[in-house]
Amino acid sequence: MRPAATGVAALAALCLLPTAAVAAPAAAPASPVTTPTDAHRPPATPGEARASARLSAIRDDPAALRAFFRALPKGGELHNHLSGAVSTEYLIELAAEDGLCVDTTTMTAVVPPCGPGTRPAADARTDPAFRDAIVRAWSMQDFPPDGNGHDHFFDTFGKFGEVTWRHRGKLLAEFADTMAAQNQFYLETMVSPASEEAKKLATDVGWDADLARLHGKLVADGKLDKVVDAAVKEADDGDTEFRTESRCGTAQARPGCRIAVRWISQVSRGSTNERVFTQMALGLRLAERDPRFVAVNLVQPEDWDTSLVNYRLQMRMLQYLRGVYPKAHLTLHAGELWPGLVKPEDLSFHIAEAVNVAGTERVGHGVDLRHEDTWQRTAATMAARETAVEVPFTSNAQILGVKGADHPFETYRAFGVPVVLATDDPGVSRIDITHEYAYASRTYGLGYRDLKDLARASLEYAFLPGKSLWQGNPTRDGYRLTGPCRGERPGTAAPRPACRRLLDTSAKATAEWRQEAAFTAFERRLHGPRTTG
Numbered sequence: 001m002r003p004a005a006t007g008v009a010a011l012a013a014l015c016l017l018p019t020a021a022v023a024a025p026a027a028a029p030a031s032p033v034t035t036p037t038d039a040h041r042p043p044a045t046p047g048e049a050r051a052s053a054r055l056s057a058i059r060d061d062p063a064a065l066r067a068f069f070r071a072l073p074k075g076g077e078l079h080n081h082l083s084g085a086v087s088t089e090y091l092i093e094l095a096a097e098d099g100l101c102v103d104t105t106t107m108t109a110v111v112p113p114c115g116p117g118t119r120p121a122a123d124a125r126t127d128p129a130f131r132d133a134i135v136r137a138w139s140m141q142d143f144p145p146d147g148n149g150h151d152h153f154f155d156t157f158g159k160f161g162e163v164t165w166r167h168r169g170k171l172l173a174e175f176a177d178t179m180a181a182q183n184q185f186y187l188e189t190m191v192s193p194a195s196e197e198a199k200k201l202a203t204d205v206g207w208d209a210d211l212a213r214l215h216g217k218l219v220a221d222g223k224l225d226k227v228v229d230a231a232v233k234e235a236d237d238g239d240t241e242f243r244t245e246s247r248c249g250t251a252q253a254r255p256g257c258r259i260a261v262r263w264i265s266q267v268s269r270g271s272t273n274e275r276v277f278t279q280m281a282l283g284l285r286l287a288e289r290d291p292r293f294v295a296v297n298l299v300q301p302e303d304w305d306t307s308l309v310n311y312r313l314q315m316r317m318l319q320y321l322r323g324v325y326p327k328a329h330l331t332l333h334a335g336e337l338w339p340g341l342v343k344p345e346d347l348s349f350h351i352a353e354a355v356n357v358a359g360t361e362r363v364g365h366g367v368d369l370r371h372e373d374t375w376q377r378t379a380a381t382m383a384a385r386e387t388a389v390e391v392p393f394t395s396n397a398q399i400l401g402v403k404g405a406d407h408p409f410e411t412y413r414a415f416g417v418p419v420v421l422a423t424d425d426p427g428v429s430r431i432d433i434t435h436e437y438a439y440a441s442r443t444y445g446l447g448y449r450d451l452k453d454l455a456r457a458s459l460e461y462a463f464l465p466g467k468s469l470w471q472g473n474p475t476r477d478g479y480r481l482t483g484p485c486r487g488e489r490p491g492t493a494a495p496r497p498a499c500r501r502l503l504d505t506s507a508k509a510t511a512e513w514r515q516e517a518a519f520t521a522f523e524r525r526l527h528g529p530r531t532t533g
Contacts, residue, residue, distance in 0.1 A: 041449065041478040047523030052448040054526045055441070069438045071525075072451065073518035075458035076186035076511075077179060077422060077433060078331075079364050079390035081266075081299070083157060083164040084425025085175040085189065088139045091427070092131065094170065095121035095163045102130075107137035109162040139428050140398050149398045150341070154301055156428050168234075169241025176246070176256025178426075182434050183518060186462055186511055187259055190297055192266045192279075193231035193286060201227055202278035211277070211320045218281055227278075228286050235263065235292055260511065262294045262463065264331065269298040269314060270306045277317050284321050287328035294463040295329035297364065302336045308346050311353065318358040329463045331362035331390070335369055338400040347371040352378045355387055362388045362420075362461060367396055369408040376415075383416035386473060388461035392424035393439050394431045404443055418475040420458045452519065453479060459512050466506025469513060485509075491517030 044052070058064035095102070100121045101114035114120050124131035135141050138160045143152055164171060168191060179187060201223055208214040218224045243249065248257040265283025267276055283296035298314065301307060318330060334354035337347055347368050354360045355378055363382070366389045369375050382389070389412050397403040412419050421436045423429070440446055440454070456479050460468060468474075469490075471482040481488060485499035491513055495503065503510050 042480055044449065045523075047520060047526075048449055048452070050526050051523050055448045065438060066434070069441070070182055070434045071522055072434075072437060073183045073185075073455055073515050073522055074421075074433050074437060075184060075455040075515055076188070076420075076462050077184060078188050078362065078388075078420050078458060078462055079392055079422035079424055080175075080187065080189045081425050082168065082171050082175065082189045082191050083161070084428040085423070086171050086178075086427045087174075088135045088141070088160075088427060088430075090174050091138060091160050091163050092121060092124050092134055094167055095160075096125060098163070098166060100162060102134060106159065107134055108159045111162065139430055141430055143398070150301075150303075150400065153395070153399050153425075153428060167241065168238035169243075170245050172238065172242045172261065173245040173254065173256055176242075176259040176261065177254055178256075178432060179259050180255035182432060183522075184433065185258075185260065185514055185518075186459060186464065187261045188264050188294065188463060189261070190264045190266045190299065192268070193263070193282065193293070194227050194234060197227045197230045198278050198282050199275055202272070202275040205274060205278070207272070207274040207277075211317060214274070214277060215281060215321070215324060218278060224278075224281060224285060227282055228289060231282065231286050231293075232290055235290065239292075260464075260507075261292075263292055264295045264297050265293060266297060266299045268300050269302070269310070270300040270304045273310065273313065276310070276314060277321075280317055280321050281324075284325035284328040288325050291465075295331050295361075297331050298333055302333060302350065303342050303346075308342065311350060312357075315353045315357040318360075322359055330358060330360045331364060331463075332358060332360040333364040334360070335363065335367050335372070336365035336396075336400070337368040337371075338402055339371065341400065344371075348373045351375075355381055355385075360387065361463075362390055364390045364422075365392070365396065366390075366412070367400055367402050367408065370411060379412065379415040379417055382412075383476070386418055386461070386475065388418035388420050388457065390420050390422045391436075392422045392429075393436050393443075394429045395424040398429060409440070410444060416476050418457050418461050419454060420461055421454055422458075455515065456512070459508065459515060462508070462511075464508035464511055466508040466510075467502060468506075469502075469509040469516075489520075491515075491520050493517075 055068060058068060095109050099112050100109050101112055101118040102108070102121050103110055103118050105117060109121065110118060119130065124134055138156050140149065140153060143149060172189070176187065201218065205214070205217045208217065246254040246257050265279070265286060267279040267283060269276060280296055283293070287293045287295060322330060332354045335351040337350065339347065349372060351363060351366050351369055352372055352374055354363060369379065372378060381387070391409055393403065393407070396407060409419065421433065421440060423431065423433050423436060426432050437451060437454070441451060457475065460470060460474060467482070469482060469485060470479050472480070474480070481490065482502070484502040485495060488495050488499050503513055
């Protein structure tokens with residue numbers, strides 16, 4: 001991992017950085033790697049026992065459950081698209097402030113002047129019917145359960161795109177406040193850095209099947225570095241807008257200023273080969289140069305014709321480029337597919353290729369796991385490498401119609417694959433991370449300690465620099481403090497010198513320690529039977 005600012009000071013600095021259902025196959029056979037049960041975890045603390053009892057006592061009380069899950073410390077958000085993160089109502093307000101118009105046929109935001117067939121977005125402030133129509137077009141609000149959620153979901157981005165590209169900092173400020181209100185601490189969110197500059201460079205250079213030669217053309221005469229410069233300037237501008245909007249560094253600072261933020265560079269997988277390769281190289285080069293950027297991911301529907309045709313080639317592109325930029329990280333949307341959406345042969349290999357060819361460190365969605373040819377081997381490999389899967393339950397249900405027992409959530413856990421809950425596009429989905437934790441607990445019968453481990457995983461498998469607070473493989477062996485902090489009470493304000501040295505030199509350990517302190521505070525506030533659970 002690239003050397004970077006670490007520890008408490010680094011974490012504080014990061015806060016200011018810009019920033020058709022078909023039955024699933026049979027369940028997995030027993031695996032040599034399994035998620036820890038209470039027998040493998042350290043003994044429950046009195047606070048954990050109290051929280052477990054409280055959760056059991058309120059299972060049939062929706063209001064109490066919502067309050068419980070909202071207050072629960074929920075770590076980080078690792079699978080999030082900034083353009084789809086904030087509420088549609090906030091996007092409408094931004095559109096109004098910018099004087100944008102809305103095409104009344106397609107409900108797409110367009111630049112002024114507002115001619116025939118359009119209305120000022122500001123009209124939505126006083127016309128509830130117009131406002132409701134925009135909300136339904138720009139989100140999954142009131143979408144019929146039997147409708148084509150896949151197409152409607154992805155179409156929303158084109159409809160509000162004229163709004164979101166203008167205000168990266170304001171979007172971040174709004175979403176960071178939402179995270180803080182739900183007791184989260186860290187965000188990795190996806191954006192498309194220097195998109196127009198990268199597109200022009202790709203067009204100028206053209207395609208070359210020799211990837212090394214193509215990369216050489218991109219970097220020749222500093223061409224790619226000029227695009228990196230544009231991306232850095234774009235991030236600087238977003239940082240300024242964020243700090244201004246959130247009033248960071250002042251006595252009136254908004255809660256979102258406390259969220260540590262890093263960026264993941266999006267690559268539009270449906271584009272031409274030369275543009276895909278250029279965006280990949282830009283994102284990886286950017287991650288090695290600017291610590292605000294940590295990784296690359298592929299976006300756009302995985303089931304598009306171009307995405308399917310070029311999938312293996314794109315994995316080979318990443319395999320080559322990761323050899324050039326070994327310090328950058330990689331997380332990939334892979335397996336966001338389901339029978340009936342694509343041909344059977346297209347369900348057979350995507351996650352395996354992402355893991356074994358591209359070498360991704362995390363998998364986003366991974367829904368079609370049990371439809372892949374070598375899925376048991378892939379799951380075992382992910383467990384052995386601690387390749388986490390990012391699970392946004394609501395978007396999986398809305399886009400693919402996959403939920404409950406059809407979802408491979410329990411299969412990943414049975415194999416010991418690290419699982420991280422995420423929101424994907426909470427503004428589009430009309431949900432938040434609290435909803436995802438509540439859904440997981442209700443649907444899969446998860447207890448408090450299971451939920452606590454999911455929250456811990458969201459920081460353990462984040463692309464934060466520095467050593468972990470936990471020893472070994474915590475997904476397999478349970479979350480046990482590493483040597484320097486062994487014997488400490490997690491989250492205490494005054495750890496011993498050896499533990500303090502770890503926290504001072506590791507942003508990851510510092511974030512994890514902060515979350516442990518939040519768990520302690522959460523558990524102390526609970527009331528209920530003091531029984532183990």
